[in-house]
Amino acid sequence: MKLQLNGVMTDTQATTLADLLQAEGLGEAKVATAVNGSFVPAAARTMHVLHPGDSVEVLAPMQGG
Structure with missing residues (x-):
């Protein structure tokens, strides 16, 4: 399947x-x-079904002040 x-x-x-x-x-x-x-x-990721064309963003936490 293709997604972003x-x-x-x-x-x-x-x-x-x-x-x-x-x-x-x-x-x-x-x-x-x-x-x-x-x-x-995080607790819902195993149940979150992906569909073609979905746009998924994955962000790492940043530290700073």
Whole structure:
């Protein structure tokens, strides 16, 4: 399926957000996720089904002051 990951068109076999993160090497990373502009908490990623054309954003936390 084709979807956008951080603004880049990507072809993936992942069916859930958790599967996509695992496939991208981010399965254990502490990241924030959103699909089509809506925040998806870590606890909901295994149940969040992806669809062709979805826009997925994965953001790493930043430290600063």
